[in-house]
Amino acid sequence: xxxxxxxxxxxxxxxxxxxxxxxxxxxxxxxxxxxxxxxxxxxxxxxxxxxxxxxxxxxxxxxxxxxxxxxxxxxxxx
Numbered sequence: 001x002x003x004x005x006x007x008x009x010x011x012x013x014x015x016x017x018x019x020x021x022x023x024x025x026x027x028x029x030x031x032x033x034x035x036x037x038x039x040x041x042x043x044x045x046x047x048x049x050x051x052x053x054x055x056x057x058x059x060x061x062x063x064x065x066x067x068x069x070x071x072x073x074x075x076x077x078x
Contacts, residue, residue, distance in 0.1 A: 004075070011072025018065025022058040029054035 028035070028049050036046040 007072045007075045011069040014068035014072070015065040018061045018068065022061030022065065025054050025058035025061065029058065 028041075032041070032046050032049045035041045036043060041049075
């Protein structure tokens with residue numbers, strides 16, 4: 001079995017990128033009430049975070065990154 005390392009490296013990069021974005025969204029959704037009074041995020045951004053389904057967006061990003069990685073394992077470049 002031949003493994004195309006370029007494809008796997010691109011998949012790992014996509015996994016890292018999407019998982020980082022997803023974990024950041026989950027962190028903001030969980031800690032928005034403590035970050036706003038500390039001045040780490042502005043009030044308008046905190047209101048936007050409270051309004052959007054940030055947990056769903058975070059988990060979606062993590063799933064997309066995982067899908068890219070799994071796809072890269074089975075992709076053969078010519």
